[in-house]
Amino acid sequence: MTRDRRLSWINGLLLPLFNVLTAFLATAVVFILIDVNPIEATKVLIYGAFGYEEGIGYTLYYTTNFIFTGLAVAVAFHAGLFNIGGEGQAYVGGLGTALVALYIDPTLSAWLIIPLGISGGLLFGAMWAIIPAYLQAYRGSHIVITTIMFNFLASALMVYLLVHVLREVGQMSPQSKDFPDSAWIPFVHDVFAGMGIQIAQSPLNLSFIVALLFSAIVWFFLWHTRWGFAIRATGKSNDAAVYSGINPKKIIVVTMCISGALAGLVGINELMGVQHRLLLDFNYGYGFGGIAVALMGRNHPIGIIIAALLFGILYQGGMDLAFEMQNVSRHIIVVMQGLVILFCGGLEYLYRPILIRFLAPIEASE
Amino acid sequence: MNDLLLNLILTLDASFRVCTPLIFASMAGLFAERSGVVDIGLEGKLLMSAFIAASAASVFGSPWIGLLFAIFASCIFAMIHGLASITFKGNQIVSGVAINILASGLTMILTLAWFKSGGITPTLKGDERFLSITLPGVDIIDHIPILGVIYRELISGHNILVYLAFATVPLVWWVVYRTRFGLRLRAVGENPKAVDTAGLSVEGLRYKALLIGGILCGIGGAYIAIAHNAQFTKEMTAGQGFIALAALIFGKWHPYRVLAACFLFGFLDALAVRLQGVVLPVIGEIPVQLIEATPYILTVILLAGFIGKAIPPKASAQPYIKEL
Numbered sequence: 001m002t003r004d005r006r007l008s009w010i011n012g013l014l015l016p017l018f019n020v021l022t023a024f025l026a027t028a029v030v031f032i033l034i035d036v037n038p039i040e041a042t043k044v045l046i047y048g049a050f051g052y053e054e055g056i057g058y059t060l061y062y063t064t065n066f067i068f069t070g071l072a073v074a075v076a077f078h079a080g081l082f083n084i085g086g087e088g089q090a091y092v093g094g095l096g097t098a099l100v101a102l103y104i105d106p107t108l109s110a111w112l113i114i115p116l117g118i119s120g121g122l123l124f125g126a127m128w129a130i131i132p133a134y135l136q137a138y139r140g141s142h143i144v145i146t147t148i149m150f151n152f153l154a155s156a157l158m159v160y161l162l163v164h165v166l167r168e169v170g171q172m173s174p175q176s177k178d179f180p181d182s183a184w185i186p187f188v189h190d191v192f193a194g195m196g197i198q199i200a201q202s203p204l205n206l207s208f209i210v211a212l213l214f215s216a217i218v219w220f221f222l223w224h225t226r227w228g229f230a231i232r233a234t235g236k237s238n239d240a241a242v243y244s245g246i247n248p249k250k251i252i253v254v255t256m257c258i259s260g261a262l263a264g265l266v267g268i269n270e271l272m273g274v275q276h277r278l279l280l281d282f283n284y285g286y287g288f289g290g291i292a293v294a295l296m297g298r299n300h301p302i303g304i305i306i307a308a309l310l311f312g313i314l315y316q317g318g319m320d321l322a323f324e325m326q327n328v329s330r331h332i333i334v335v336m337q338g339l340v341i342l343f344c345g346g347l348e349y350l351y352r353p354i355l356i357r358f359l360a361p362i363e364a365s366e
Numbered sequence: 367m368n369d370l371l372l373n374l375i376l377t378l379d380a381s382f383r384v385c386t387p388l389i390f391a392s393m394a395g396l397f398a399e400r401s402g403v404v405d406i407g408l409e410g411k412l413l414m415s416a417f418i419a420a421s422a423a424s425v426f427g428s429p430w431i432g433l434l435f436a437i438f439a440s441c442i443f444a445m446i447h448g449l450a451s452i453t454f455k456g457n458q459i460v461s462g463v464a465i466n467i468l469a470s471g472l473t474m475i476l477t478l479a480w481f482k483s484g485g486i487t488p489t490l491k492g493d494e495r496f497l498s499i500t501l502p503g504v505d506i507i508d509h510i511p512i513l514g515v516i517y518r519e520l521i522s523g524h525n526i527l528v529y530l531a532f533a534t535v536p537l538v539w540w541v542v543y544r545t546r547f548g549l550r551l552r553a554v555g556e557n558p559k560a561v562d563t564a565g566l567s568v569e570g571l572r573y574k575a576l577l578i579g580g581i582l583c584g585i586g587g588a589y590i591a592i593a594h595n596a597q598f599t600k601e602m603t604a605g606q607g608f609i610a611l612a613a614l615i616f617g618k619w620h621p622y623r624v625l626a627a628c629f630l631f632g633f634l635d636a637l638a639v640r641l642q643g644v645v646l647p648v649i650g651e652i653p654v655q656l657i658e659a660t661p662y663i664l665t666v667i668l669l670a671g672f673i674g675k676a677i678p679p680k681a682s683a684q685p686y687i688k689e690l
Binding site: 328 | 404406446447449450451454455456457458459460461463464465466467468469470471472474475476478479484605608611612615653655656658659662663665666669670671678
């Protein structure tokens with residue numbers, strides 16, 4: 001086996017596994033520090049996520065959001081861009097979805113309104129990413145800094161719009177009026193009920209199917225189209241991309257728009273799917289969560305679905321955990337996200353020197 | 367006229383208080399970025415040290431102990447960042463993000479575990495926090511018109527950390543531009559290979575820079591919780607670490623310009639509070655959100671190269687890999 005092959009085996013499989021395990025181990029240490037038995041906590045968590053029908057519904061509902069933002073971060077990563085602005089893109093994307101739902105003729109068919117709402121999310125999400133993308137590509141400012149700034153700008157914009165423009169008349173809290181019924185994405189329990197099967201009510205709605213669909217689209221796009229190739233080539237080597245006739249500046253803008261569009265879909269699950277109105281902070285934490293999901297899922301749609309499911313489990317199980325155990329709140333999930341980002345991202349090479357030292361002699365003898 | 371003057375002075379006075387944590391955090395960022403390490407984790411370090419400061423001050427009943435613990439906590443986070451981005455050559459931005467998210471989660475988990483509350487620490491009583499200091503001579507100068515008001519309201523009556531922040535800036539300038547360490551620091555951020563060739567440790571210099579940053583962020587965080595406020599509350603840093611980052615870019619990584627940017631952003635923040643609901647002649651009511659968003663808008667415009675150009679240290683964000 002050549003040295004390169006050996007490295008790819010270690011980099012691709014063993015390192016990520018060790019990194020995830022370390023993140024879990026570190027979480028266990030946090031549990032012990034706050035006087036909670038990590039094994040007991042894991043049991044409660046798993047039961048909360050899978051033990052009953054409603055729990056499963058909630059788990060998949062959270063998973064949906066993480067798939068969208070995970071895909072968003074991953075697409076950008078493939079072009080060598082770090083899109084830290086998923087939070088803002090999800091927020092503004094939700095605005096696009098809400099505008100469609102609020103201002104379209106409600107007597108139109110849901111078959112028309114829902115795809116338009118989805119397009120609204122895609123479009124507005126992309127719009128929020130295009131300025132940082134343009135500035136990175138053509139004006140040389142760094143995408144990380146500008147997308148951070150745009151997260152805050154999104155937040156300010158949405159507060160302004162919800163307080164001054166979109167707030168329902170006579171309503172004290174900053175939220176819009178309810179969407180018409182025809183702009184609701186059906187709940188899964190309603191779909192099942194329509195087929196004569198009774199399942200427990202949960203926020204899980206058909207956005208989950210949309211998320212899986214987009215995972216497939218992203219996979220096909222990245223590995224089976226010219227554009228996808230151009231994106232990956234730009235990410236691997238800017239110079240090589242230029243030599244093969246690719247314009248990296250254009251690729252940066254296109255990639256960021258796709259990334260922002262995907263993040264913008266959080267709104268369809270949260271707003272058209274569950275809340276049925278536009279409200280503050282519906283996006284909270286999913287943009288940053290997407291970074292953890294993409295890192296853990298190694299930027300591949302299948303990995304992302306698995307990682308998103310894991311975070312869905314943690315989110316839902318974490319709620320039950322907070323309910324069952326006095327010393328834990330659901331924010332333990334945030335700690336875990338941080339640890340996953342640290343060990344799967346920042347410290348991703350932690351074990352490489354050790355692994356190479358141990359495995360090199362074994363393989364050399366083969 | 368007098369009313370307007372007093373209003374202006376009070377707004378400026380508030381600006382001093384608001385920009386203090388920005389100064390500490392942006393000076394911390396200045397050390398890190400001048401050494402070639404991008405520090406997105408300023409926000410997380412501020413938040414963590416705010417929480418630890420409030421906790422320790424409440425438990426031990428002394429703001430100074432709170433401050434010490436805050437510095438310690440912030441330095442631990444800085445060293446985690448260093449471990450990931452210097453020793454293991456990982457992505458500096460990713461580890462910075464990790465620090466922010468970790469701080470956000472840990473502060474919530476620990477308030478519950480330690481104080482049985484969701485995101486707040488006990489309120490600090492009088493001498494458990496840093497109180498404002500009345501400078502000598504206020505009574506005498508007070509009789510002089512205008513100058514008296516300025517001295518009483520603007521210059522006197524802050525807590526010690528505010529004065530420390532303003533004293534830190536010339537000190538940072540002196541360290542960065544007038545000491546051997548500063549020269550090496552700047553060199554390692556621009557051309558680490560040259561520093562390495564000269565027989566100096568690139569990693570050592572970067573660790574030192576991050577440690578100084580950790581100390582400064584610790585003071586900034588402590589200020590927020592136990593000087594400006596009297597307890598820790600959920601997410602109380604509210605993006606100030608990022609505003610500090612913006613100020614750092616806006617001030618083009620130079621201590622005095624960064625100070626000016628901090629003060630500008632602090633002034634905007636103070637102004638936003640004052641202008642809430644006020645209807646101005648001609649313009650009408652300015653949305654508070656617009657004023658709050660101004661630092662970010664200005665930074666984006668600057669980054670776009672429309673008002674001067676912000677060029678970061680050359681080796682910024684690149685782990686240094688020694689050639690063998």
